[in-house]
Amino acid sequence: MRHRAAVLGSPIEHSRSPVMHNSGYRALGLDDWEYSRIEVDAAGLAATVRGADPSFVGFSVTMPGKFAALELADEVSERARLIGSANTLVRRGAGWFADNTDVDGVTGALSELFRGDLSRVTSAVIIGAGGTARPALWALADAGVTDITVLNRSDRSAELGDLVAHRGLNVTYVDFSADLLSLSRANDLIVSTVPSAGLAGHESSLGHAPILDVIYDPWPTPLTVSAASNGYPTVGGHVMLAHQAYPQFELFTGRAAPYPQMWDALLLSLAQVS
Structure with a gap:
């Protein structure tokens, strides 16, 4: 058959x-x-x-x-x-x-980024609040991460509310007027779910933490290049895929x-x- x-x-x-x-x-x-x-x-x-x-x-x-x-x-x-x-x-x-199964994609990519030790991640930034940000929130909750900052140009807190409440997450919402350098340095991980063009001009400020960038074509992205130049590990969307x-x-x-x-x-x- x-x-x-x-x-x-x-x-x-x-x-x-x-x-x-x-x-x-x-x-x-x-x-x-x-x-x-x-x-x-x-x-x-x-x-x-x-x-x-x-x-x-x-x-x-x-x-x-x-x-x-x-x-x-x-x-x-x-x-x-x-x-x-x-x-x-x-x-x-x-x-x-x-x-x-995008949840499994994020989880697998993070496991490779941190060599299987996700206990090292206690706080994270998710860039974007669209379709890929949602499975990223779920995967981080599965990993025991409860303190998450969502960085997005518009306020999408109402749309994410049910998911955030169900998973017991403590989520802070900020836009690109925030101190991005301090934000990246204060967190254990950044997950970018937006096209590289959406971050143009902000890569140097955000490149101060391990990075999962869901983009893989072209690779590497400017954000991952910035993070790698500062000594941080990165993983791309092909791993998530x-x-x-x-x-x-x-x-x-x-x-x-x-x-x-x-x-x-x-x-x-x-x-x-x-």
Whole structure:
């Protein structure tokens, strides 16, 4: 029996997900599995998923469809519900289960940044308050970090309120008029969830802590260059991308993800376009 999965989004041609998932299938000898890209915007996502051939067992969902993915699901994980979006859809019987493995992506990237010792992180700054900031908040809460500063150009505290309250977080909200140099030096970690252009001119002030920057193309980013020049470790969005793909692979196939082969395939793919 043929099994298929795909990544949904728009634009989608840049997605590295097929590289990772298909390499995983090959590594495990899953010759009847295939993973592809499907170009679809948020408005068309529900029809695409509900009309999918029965051979499709799951979908990875990238922007702009993560909110629509949550809305169409018949069953939703707690973290996806509170985060407010889903990047994973898994066929369950006649319906679809939604989850958000971006949490696992952030957790995995942070584990690599701190070499498995997240107890070193007691306070953190999240730059941005959009779709990626939410799983970052969840992942930090899982790691036991309760003191978090959200740095954003506009006040999004009301939108994050339910998530913050549910996870028992102590969150302070500031904008870019704050003393960014003191802010970065006072925290154990900075997670940037915004495009590099959004930080232009602020990199030198913010580069005084370990950095997870969710951007990976182009890499390194100006923010991570600044932090590295000050002696701080950095990790990029490609690491997060891999760690969110591993649990998706396992949800789709029911098999343990072959991490080394999927990771090597991702690195090779990135090297070919750099």
